[in-house]
Amino acid sequence: MMRFARSVVRRGDVLPGSMGADLLAKVESGEVRREECPALMIDYLAPSLDTTISAIASALWLLATHPDQWQALRADPSLVPNAVNEVVRVESPLRAFSRWVAADTEVAGTPLRRGSRVVVLYASANRDERVWDRPDDVDVTRDASQQLGFGQGVHGCAGQGLARLETQAILRSLLERVDRLELTGPATWGRNNIIHSLDRLPLRLVPVQEAAR
Ligand code: HEM
Known part of the structure; x- marks a missing residue:
């Protein structure tokens, strides 16, 4: 990926109006050094892959195991954007990130000292029983817009618009064609402290025409 990013910077091969173009313009204006650009590009690309792959696979897994x-x-495709929030809430593709504490503070009665390191567990917050009714249930009709799976605030996920677009597009196109999703074997989850994702998801997509026969 780094080799790819270096060649993009070397060739200036970026789309007009894109983030890459903005970055290279900053090189021309002297605000960013050219050698910093490949890593800055990777910082945007790297978090885009496993996370979205996980969200899409988790969506298919949840919808296969919860046919209702x-x-x-299918009855109301306008629920798709909400369903994506619900998938990210229930299966939080990024389980956690860490933070350095910038100043002495307190969270829910626990003192946090400046300079200590804390883990922010998005997956836990997304099933907090003080916030969510029936937190372990999957319900595409609930308002899941307050889920924290994309983080929050100034460093909230910069690519969440794209991630939502991709996941929604896949679900919408499947809704038109697929009557039901069936697991054809056991799904297995990968072992990773940060990314929560399926290693294996054997699925059969039963087409609408076949189900009607
Ligand atoms: C379902 C898919 C995704 C999930 C669940 C996800 C989740 C997250 C989370 C939890 C954070 C940390 C937020 C924080 O520190 O509070 C983050 C940051 C980030 N994400 Fe995503 N992400 C996804 C897809 C993407 C995509 C597609 C891109 C790029 C195209 C992307 C780019 C970034 C970047 C650049 C940051 C760092 C933002 C910053 O520190 O200012 N992510 N993401």
Whole structure:
């Protein structure tokens, strides 16, 4: 990926109006050094892959194992954006990130000293029973817009618009064609402290025409 980013910077091969173009313009204006550009590009690209792959696979897994939710989406495809929030809430593709504490503070009665390192568990917040009714249930009709799976605030996920677009597009195109999703074997989850994702998801997509026969 780094080799690719270096060659993009070397060739100036970026789309007009893109973030890459903005970055290279900053090189011309002297605000960013050219040698910093490949890493800055990677900082945008790297978080885009496993996370979105995980969200899409988790969506398919949840909808295969909760057929009533797939049928609810088929009956009302306008629920798709909400379903994506619900998938990110229930399966939080990025489980956690860490933070350095900038100043002495306190969170929920626990003192945090400046300079200590804390882990922010998005996956736990997304199932906080003080916030969510039936937190472990998958419900595409609930308002899941307050989920924290994309983080929050100034460093909230910079690519969440794209991630939502991709996941919604896949679900919408499947809704038109697929009557139901069936697991054809056991799904297995990968072992990773940060990314929560499926290693294996054997699925059969039963087409609408076949189900009608
Ligand atoms: C479902 C897919 C995704 C999930 C669940 C996700 C989740 C997150 C989370 C939890 C953070 C940390 C927020 C924080 O520190 O509070 C983050 C940051 C970030 N994400 Fe995503 N992400 C996804 C997809 C993407 C995509 C597609 C891109 C790029 C195209 C992207 C680019 C970034 C970048 C650049 C940051 C760092 C933002 C900053 O520190 O200012 N992410 N993401």
